[in-house]
Amino acid sequence: MIIEIERLQLYYGAFHALKNVNLSIPENNITAFIGPSGCGKSTLLRTLNRMNDTIQGVRIEGDVTIQGRNIYASDTEVEFLRKRVGMVFQQPNPFPKSIYDNVAYGPRLHGVTKKADLDALVEQSLRSASLWHEVKDVLKKSAWSLSGGQQQRLCIARALAVEPEILLMDESTSALDPISTTKIEELTRELRQKYTIVMVTHNMHQAARISDRTVFFLNGEVVEASETETLFRAPVDQRTEDYISGRFG
Amino acid sequence: MNLPESRSTADPAPPQTGKIAKHHLEEWRGKAYVYLCVLLLVVIIFSIVVFIASRGLTPFISQGVSIKEMLFGLKWAPEDDTPVFGALPFLVGSFSTSLIAALIAAPLGICASIFMTEIMPKTGKSVLQPAIELLAGIPSVVYGFVGLSVIVPFLRHTFPGQGVGIMAGAIVLSVMILPTITSIATDALRSLPAGLKEGSYALGATRWQTIARIILPTTMPALLTGVVLGIARAFGEALAVQMVIGNAPHIPHSLFESATTLTSIITLSMGNTTTGSLHNNALWSLALILLIMTFLFVFIVRLLERRVKRS
Ligand SMILES: Nc1ncnc2c1ncn2[C@@H]1O[C@H](COP(=O)(O)OP(=O)(O)OP(=O)(O)O)[C@@H](O)[C@H]1O
Numbered sequence: 117m118i119i120e121i122e123r124l125q126l127y128y129g130a131f132h133a134l135k136n137v138n139l140s141i142p143e144n145n146i147t148a149f150i151g152p153s154g155c156g157k158s159t160l161l162r163t164l165n166r167m168n169d170t171i172q173g174v175r176i177e178g179d180v181t182i183q184g185r186n187i188y189a190s191d192t193e194v195e196f197l198r199k200r201v202g203m204v205f206q207q208p209n210p211f212p213k214s215i216y217d218n219v220a221y222g223p224r225l226h227g228v229t230k231k232a233d234l235d236a237l238v239e240q241s242l243r244s245a246s247l248w249h250e251v252k253d254v255l256k257k258s259a260w261s262l263s264g265g266q267q268q269r270l271c272i273a274r275a276l277a278v279e280p281e282i283l284l285m286d287e288s289t290s291a292l293d294p295i296s297t298t299k300i301e302e303l304t305r306e307l308r309q310k311y312t313i314v315m316v317t318h319n320m321h322q323a324a325r326i327s328d329r330t331v332f333f334l335n336g337e338v339v340e341a342s343e344t345e346t347l348f349r350a351p352v353d354q355r356t357e358d359y360i361s362g363r364f365g
Numbered sequence: 366m367n368l369p370e371s372r373s374t375a376d377p378a379p380p381q382t383g384k385i386a387k388h389h390l391e392e393w394r395g396k397a398y399v400y401l402c403v404l405l406l407v408v409i410i411f412s413i414v415v416f417i418a419s420r421g422l423t424p425f426i427s428q429g430v431s432i433k434e435m436l437f438g439l440k441w442a443p444e445d446d447t448p449v450f451g452a453l454p455f456l457v458g459s460f461s462t463s464l465i466a467a468l469i470a471a472p473l474g475i476c477a478s479i480f481m482t483e484i485m486p487k488t489g490k491s492v493l494q495p496a497i498e499l500l501a502g503i504p505s506v507v508y509g510f511v512g513l514s515v516i517v518p519f520l521r522h523t524f525p526g527q528g529v530g531i532m533a534g535a536i537v538l539s540v541m542i543l544p545t546i547t548s549i550a551t552d553a554l555r556s557l558p559a560g561l562k563e564g565s566y567a568l569g570a571t572r573w574q575t576i577a578r579i580i581l582p583t584t585m586p587a588l589l590t591g592v593v594l595g596i597a598r599a600f601g602e603a604l605a606v607q608m609v610i611g612n613a614p615h616i617p618h619s620l621f622e623s624a625t626t627l628t629s630i631i632t633l634s635m636g637n638t639t640t641g642s643l644h645n646n647a648l649w650s651l652a653l654i655l656l657i658m659t660f661l662f663v664f665i666v667r668l669l670e671r672r673v674k675r676s
């Protein structure tokens with residue numbers, strides 16, 4: 117288990133957004149979070165790389181352990197944590213820089229300066245994000261000139277360039293067309309060989325198609341977490357059954 | 366059971382013509398009012414430009430002053446037997462005070478806006494922003510007075526020279542243009558898409574790395590717009606500068622010696638000339654130069670804005 121979440125409580129001011137979450141996430145696996153809107157999927161995802169730190173008034177109790185270390189311990193270096201736990205957002209958010217500089221942004225932050233090293237990293241990351249063939253001749257062009265799907269794959273490449281171990285994806289295909297979505301789904305399946313992927317999705321078919329494990333949330337609580345096959349075929353909890361059969365949500 | 370629905374289906378459609386006629390009338394009235402205002406505005410701007418240009422061009426067209434003399438001449442002696450009109454000292458004074466003011470105010474204003482948006486948004490909004498808005502409301506004469514009683518003596522004691530001069534003018538102006546630069550920079554930083562910052566943090570960037578590598582480069586054209594507008598404001602300011610610059614009509618040897626600006630010379634001399642005289646018209650030429658500079662600043666701002674939109 118690469119990530120262990122124990123007795124996690126999260127409050128936005130007075131609002132209790134995550135209630136006693138206990139969850140283990142295995143290595144080199146795709147874990148999908150599903151559940152109705154507002155149930156806390158993004159919130160939990162963002163506790164894993166401490167992106168919630170940037171929001172005022174957030175209070176967190178309990179333990180989140182990644183590879184045996186509590187990431188909320190006082191000696192945790194948040195920047196180093198985020199280097200190990202990459203994130204891809206719902207809306208593609210490339211920087212207003214060239215394609216090359218977008219991918220090289222992370223490595224440069226963390227001290228890679230040699231041109232040859234950067235070149236190699238950029239190519240390797242773009243290949244992993246299956247974008248290399250489309251952009252290899254226009255690396256100097258602005259990232260904002262790419263299509264939405266290409267931009268999202270660029271954001272994946274950018275996240276991969278800092279060589280993370282875990283990749284968090286928050287509804288990363290929901291702003292994209294079906295073809296781009298398929299591309300990114302295939303890509304996610306490939307990335308699973310090397311990375312641990314935690315994804316949020318609103319699309320239950322997507323969860324069923326590509327994830328190994330699925331976690332169902334409701335009102336800030338984990339209702340059920342198991343192998344994707346099991347969860348969709350034989351859910352234990354009545355509420356899970358209701359949700360996946362479309363009776364609410 | 367639900368009354369409103371059953372009634373609306375039961376009643377025949379009400380006659381609509383009266384309502385439409387009323388709409389037309391209102392539409393027409395609104396349109397006429399807006400067009401009239403715009404027309405008035407255009408007429409006012411146009412007549413100001415024509416007026417200044419006709420007066421300001423007279424010395425060159427019919428009174429024997431050459432444009433070259435005006436722009437590059439060093440001596441301004443309008444009341445001599447053979448009057449000379451060299452406005453270069455004023456141009457130098459105006460440009461140097463405004464540019465130095467911008468050099469002082471730009472880093473301060475941009476840092477203040479970074480503080481207000483990125484570092485302490487709450488304190489920024491509740492304390493710093495009102496304070497800076499207050500700065501914008503202080504009348505120029507108060508700035509000039511403070512400059513004369515605080516900055517000029519300080520400069521006189523600290524540096525060789527009389528204290529009055531370009532530096533004193535620039536310092537006073539820098540405080541005056543701080544609100545312009547800060548508020549435009551703050552708007553620009555606030556309107557930055559949140560996703561960009563998050564993207565940077567998510568890659569393990571610290572706050573300063575994010576500010577230096579993402580926030581500042583992305584908002585640069587907008588920040589520059591603020592600075593150019595600040596320069597334009599400084600360029601046009603007359604009273605406060607005039608009170609601390611010394612008003613000697615020549616190019617000073619140092620920043621701490623008496624100098625003057627286009628605006629100061631116009632306000633100081635205007636009352637002593639008669640309409641239509643060469644001296645009076647020459648002052649209009651200076652006003653024309655100011656006007657052209659303003660157009661230039663507006664043009665630069667437009668170019669910068671286009672760059673903002675493109676990115
Ligand atoms: N910054 C915030 N401040 C206060 N409350 C918040 C904040 N962010 C989220 N919440 C609340 O926390 C709850 C969980 O939000 P979260 O974004 O995690 O939901 P989600 O499951 O990701 O929903 P969606 O599927 O719509 O993205 C919601 O009720 C939301 O209103």
Ligand SMILES: [Mg+2]
Binds near residue numbers: 157158159286316
């Ligand atoms: Mg969400």
